[in-house]
Amino acid sequence: xxxxxxALQGDVPEHLxxxxxxxxxxxxxxxxxxxxxxxxxxxxxxxxxxxxxxxxLQGSRLxxxxxxxxxxxxxxxATCAGLILLxxxxxxxxxxxxxxxxxLVDVExxxxxYGSQRESFExxxxxxxxxxxxxxxxxxxxxRILDVGPGxxxxxxxxxEVVGVRHGAIWALTFHPExxxxxxxxxxxxxGAANAP
Ligand code: GLN
Numbered sequence: 302x303x304x305x306x307x308a309l310q311g312d313v314p315e316h317l318x319x320x321x322x323x324x325x326x327x328x329x330x331x332x333x334x335x336x337x338x339x340x341x342x343x344x345x346x347x348x349x350x351x352x353x354x355x356x357x358l359q360g361s362r363l364x365x366x367x368x369x370x371x372x373x374x375x376x377x378x379a380t381c382a383g384l385i386l387l388x389x390x391x392x393x394x395x396x397x398x399x400x401x402x403x404x405l406v407d408v409e410x411x412x413x414x415y416g417s418q419r420e421s422f423e424x425x426x427x428x429x430x431x432x433x434x435x436x437x438x439x440x441x442x443x444x445r446i447l448d449v450g451p452g453x454x455x456x457x458x459x460x461x462e463v464v465g466v467r468h469g470a471i472w473a474l475t476f477h478p479e480x481x482x483x484x485x486x487x488x489x490x491x492x493g494a495a496n497a498p
Contacts, residue, residue, distance in 0.1 A: 302327040305341030309357035311349020319479040323487045335366045343376040343494040346383030355400035376470040376494035384473040406468040407452030414445025429456040438476040
């Protein structure tokens with residue numbers, strides 16, 4: 302399996318490092334061009350600055366092919382800014398101008414939804430299908446999921462609040478599993494991606 306990390310901006314090295322320890326018998330590719338994208342069987346969309354990533358996606362001519370691959374069922378794990386870029390709706394009130402979104406994950410999201418006093422924090426996350434102890438959630442200027450529509454299904458909760466959803470083959474999380482050192486979520490996602498039709 303060839304696993305890609307969208308490598309335009311954000312915490313790309315952390316994702317590549319996390320995957321190096323998890324992907325066995327496959328390759329990990331930094332995706333910067335449509336050719337790179339064409340070679341991957343699953344894609345991680347990192348956190349970072351959603352407006353910048355959106356601009357670079359358009360500038361590198363990746364937006365349209367990425368949109369097409371995701372609509373055709375490419376397994377994607379999106380974190381933080383990645384979730385923002387996939388959301389159906391962005392609530393008004395985030396920092397600066399809102400980025401355009403792919404609209405493929407049926408959630409309404411508020412950027413920097415925890416406000417300045419709790420912009421970044423760590424806390425336990427309960428994840429569906431992960432047995433054992435709670436997942437260590439690292440939230441950095443995290444978005445908040447305000448509404449989950451019928452197309453998406455909650456899969457992760459922090460203090461009773463939804464912090465992760467699945468919509469078809471796309472997993473979208475407000476926190477950063479690549480920063481916690483706990484690889485259970487990466488493994489769970491890749492197992493599902495490997496068995497995808
Ligand atoms: N607040 C950032 C944004 O709106 C996302 C933060 C992150 O990805 N850690 O793009």
